[in-house]
Amino acid sequence: MPDRTPRAASLLNPADPPERQREKLMTIAEVLMRRVEQVTDDSGAAYAQFQRAALLEDQVRARTRDLERALDLLNQSNARLADANHEAEAARRNLADAIETVQEGFALFGPDEVLVMCNSRFCMQMLDLRDHLRPGLAFDDYIDLVSRSRFMALPAGETPQDWAVRRRRRHQDRHVIFNVRLIWDRWLQVSEHRTANGGTVILQTDVTDIIRLEREERGKMLDDQARIIRATLDHISQGVCIFDSATRLVGWNARLGDLLAIPVTRFRPGVTFDTLMERFGAEASFGDGMTAEVLRSWASAKQRQTLSFELRRGPFILQADAQEMPDGGFVLSFTDITAERAARAALAAVNETLEARVTERTLELADALADAERANASRARFVAAASHDLLQPLSAAKLFIGSIPAEELDPAAEEAVTKAQNALVQVEGILGALLDISKLESGRLAVTPRALTLNRVLDPLREEFAAIAAAKGLRLTVMPSSAVVVSDPAYLRRILQNLIGNAVRYTMQGRVLVGVRRQGGLIRLEVRDTGPGIAEEDQDAIFREFHRLDAPASASEGMGLGLAIVERACAALGHPLGLQSEPGRGSCFMVQLARAEPGVEALPAPPRIEPAARPTPDRIVFLIENEPDLRRALGLMLEKWGMTVLDAANAEEAEALIEEIGILPDVFIVDQQLGEGRSGLDFLREIRARHPHLPVSLITAGRETGIRRACLDLGAELFLKPLDPRALESWLARLPTGM
CATH class of the missing domain: 3.30.450.20 (PAS domain)
Incomplete structure (x- = not known):
């Protein structure tokens, strides 16, 4: 007997409710049972049919339970969906109520440029648009409707199509605000903003009252301005x-x-x-x-x-x-301008008279200026000549005192000699300052800026002032610096020497600090002290000659020339000079220098003058000096060091003496100014030409750059007057033996 179970199963429709499916299954089961009872088959087919019916009944029961569970889940989902729909509808009603309470017109377009919702005030001024403002309206259609509205007052010469194109162009911005003019002189302000999901919110505000009020105020202002202009014109x-x-x-x-x-x-x-x-x-x-x-x-x-x-x-x-x-x-x-022209004519006549008087006065002033310049030049020459003439006996006095054997003096005489030597040093400093002031005022100061390492200047100053500061109980700190700057080494040293000397002189307790600050391409040297400070009203006066704030000038305390030299030297070198000071809290003098370009070779440090050993004795030193006292004093000093001294007053006498004795000296010490005839440099050039390796030195009171350069070219040692015996002794001691 063929299996009819599939056909029975196909009789069930899955879309039927569980009750209907159960009813069909029960009917099928009853029919099958009747057939089993009626059919008698010796082969056992009836029993098989019975088994199939029982199995089918079990399947129907399992399917019924599954359908019941699915129905329960479906009922729960439908309940939750109904709740969600209810909540969404409530939220929509709340949103609609909220935007309806907004005083402005409100519309929301979705990301697809379709109207989602709007309130009743949106486009309420354009009555012909009310029937078209429904959800689903496209934004482009909305613009076309507005542009063709009979309530729109388009600008002169602009068509609805032109307005629509301009409006769509503005819609491309995320935020835009503009005014729209309506008929009957009404105005609508449109504010359009983009939402986070790409939608568009449009707010419409009636600003007719505001614009009319602005017009009234502008009209009043124009009327007021017209009255003011009229009053101005009339006056x-x-x-x-x-x-x-x-x-x-x-x-x-x-x-x-x-x-x-x-x-x-x-x-x-x-x-x-x-x-x-x-x-x-x-x-x-x-x-x-x-x-x-x-x-x-x-x-x-x-x-x-x-x-x-x-x-x-x-x-x-x-x-x-x-x-x-x-x-x-x-x-x-x-x-x-009638009166002005008359006055101009009168002034022209007066000017002719004045021009003649001015010309006459100008000539007089030119003569007076020439006289003043000649007087100034004469004074500068006098100061230079006087300084040179004074340096000659001063050098002699220092050498005579230096030649006195200290071991042969009693304590009182030794003290007197020491005081005399200190006094000569003070006089030497004053003469040097006067000579510098003379050069600075006469414009003859020759500076040679070059690249140099700051330590070249700072190291000798640290040693020079260390003992002086320690004697006063001050702590002197000179910070080392390897910075390379552009300046004249001699005058930079003189500037710092005067600033440090003033700081040590006027500071009674505390410290003096010399530091270096880097500021981009500039270097700032600072000299700070804990002295009495300088009041603001006195800060300009301290740079005048012979001016001191604390006491009358004296030779032992300086003549008040140091800061005057500092100011003029900084001006000649182009180094800005600054001062910060507060009474009772100390002072800070600042000098600003330019840094050298990278790769520029810095000027090497000068050889340090050490307390050298005694010069090699029994050397023959030829001394050429036209001043008898200085020649005699220097000769005594050299003899005290064990030298054999030959001397002459000028180059001619020296050549005659060398030719007469037939002996070449070991060393030449020559003064620059030898009176009539050849100068010291001329003589040394001749000696160098004949004896290239013979040690020579030049003594001079002149500070000209040309003399220094000439000595460098000749390889001659240069000593400035007043002569420093220690420097001369150190140089002689460094000369090689066996010459």
């Missing part, structure tokens, strides 16, 4: 007339009629410029370069340049100025 001394772009008179003042001799009745709004030209053109004459035709052409031109000319009417001279206004009109102003 100025110039005659003024104003014309519009069609050259018609729109404004004037009463002074205009007085200057042009035109009755006031002729001035009325609408009078053309040509009409006024006919009136005053016949009674007035124009100055050079101006005619009535030129003025008419200027008034009728499209673009006008500022115009100035003179107008003569009888004895009166008027200055006329014409200028275009932004609206295409122009303004003419007339000024009475």
Whole structure:
């Protein structure tokens, strides 16, 4: 018997409710049971059919349970969906109620540029749009509807299509605000903003009252300005007339009629410029370069340049100025310059007299200036000559005192010699300062800026002032610096020497600090102290010559020339000089220098003068000095060191003596100024030409750069007067033996 179970199963429709499916299964089961009971088959087919029916019943029961569970889940989902729909509908109603309470018109377009919702105030001023504002309206359709609305007042010359194109262009921005003019002089402000999901929110606000109020206020302001302008025009001394772009008179003042001799009745709004030209053109004459035709052409031109000319009417001279206004009109102003021209003529006559007097006075001043310059030059030469003449005996005195054997003096005499030597050192410093001031004032200061390492200047100053500061109980700190700057090493040292010396002199307790600060491409040297400080009103006075704040000048405490030299030397070198000081808290002097370019070779440090051993004795030293006292003192000093001294007053005597004795000296010490005849440099050049390796040195009181350069070229040692015995002794001790 064929299996009919599939056919029975196909009788069930899955879409039927569980109750209907259960009813069908029960019917199928009953039919099968009846067939089993009716059919008698010896082969056991009936029993098989019974088994199939029982199995089918079990499957029906399992399927029924599954369907019941699915129905329960479906009922729960439907319940939750109903709740969600209810909540969404409530939220939508709340949102609609909220936007309906907004006083402005509100509309929301989705990311697809389709209207989602709007309130009743949206486009309420455009009644012909109300029936079209429904959800689903496209944004482009909304713009087309607005552009064709009969309530829109489009700008002059603009079509609805033009307005729609301009509106769509604005829609491309994320935020935009603009005003739309409606009929009946009403205005709507439209504010459009993009939402986070790409939608668009549009707010519409009626700003008619605000714009009308602004118009009223602007009208009042214009009326006030017109009254102010009218009052101004009536009170100025110039005659003024104003014309519009069609050259018609729109404004004037009463002074205009007085200057042009035109009755006031002729001035009325609408009078053309040509009409006024006919009136005053016949009674007035124009100055050079101006005619009535030129003025008419200027008034009728499209673009006008500022115009100035003179107008003569009888004895009166008027200055006329014409200028275009932004609206295409122009303004003419007339000024009475009759009195000014008369005064100018009178001044011209006076000037002729004054010019003669000024010329005469100028010649007198030129003569006085020439006399002053000659006097200044004479004074500078006198100071230089006097300093040189004083340095000669001063050097001799120092050498004579230095040649006195200290071991042969009793304590009282040794103390007197020491004090005399200190006094000579003070006099030497004063003479050097006077010589520097003379050069700085006469403009003869020759500076040679070059690249040098700051330590070249700072290290010797640290050693020079360490003992002086320690004797006063001060802590002196000179910070080392490898920075390479551009300056004149000699005058930079003199600047710092004066600043440090002043700081040590006026600081009673505490410390003196010399530091270096880097500021980009600049280097700033600072000399700080904990001294009494300088009041602000005295900070300019301290840079004057012979000026000291604390006490009268004395030789032991300086003559007040140090800061004057510092200021002038900084100016000559181009180094800005600064001062910060507060009474009771100390002072800080600052000198600013330029850093050298990378790769520039710095000037090497000068050889350090050490307390050298005694010079090699039994050497023959030839001394050439024209001053007898200085020659005698220097000879005694050399003999004290064990040298054999030959001396001469000039180059000629020296050559004669060398030729007579037939012995070449071991060392030459030559003064630069030898009186009549050859100079010391001339003599040394001749010696170098014949004996290239013979040690030579030059003694001079001059500080000229040319002398230093010449000594470097010759390989000659240079000693400045007053001569420092230690420097000379150190140089002689460094000379190689066996020469």
